[in-house]
Amino acid sequence: MNTADPDKVIAAARSWLGTRYHDQASLRGVGCDCLGLARGVWREVVGPEPFPIPPYSRDWGETGPREVLAIGARRMMIEMSPADAGPGALVLFRMKPRAVAKHVEILTGPDTFLHAYERLGVIEEPLTAAWRRRIAFAFLFPQR
Secondary structure, three states, rough: OOOOOOOOHHHHHHOOOOOOEEOOOOOOOOOOHHHHHHHHHHHHHOOOOOOOOOOOOOOOOOOOOHHHHHHHHHHHHHHEHHHHHHHHHHOEEEOOOOOOOOOEEEEEEOOOOEEEOOOEEEEEEEEHHHHHEEEEEEEOOOOO
């Protein structure tokens, strides 16, 4: 499977900057959460979403035996080692130790990322050591 052009992924993601945070939404300029941002970038870069997203919990401390977000990403994206993830990659973060990965971000540079964050909306910020150590999974968008 060929991968999408990272520059197109980053440009699509940056077009969401300033979109307000809204749980389980995915509408550029209106509202989205972190998964909604990734879904919107997918629609622009790859095409229609391949399956509906069921409702999900906002609990970042959720634990359990199944990495539901990673399983879903594996169905449609190209998994890679988090250590190899670069600009244009979608990364899943584990916000608390031993919790399942529930936060989605798109790397925009070697040390920057873009995400939708509660109360702040879609922002781009430095990929600090504190953020970097939370990366649990990494994926590339497939080519259209």
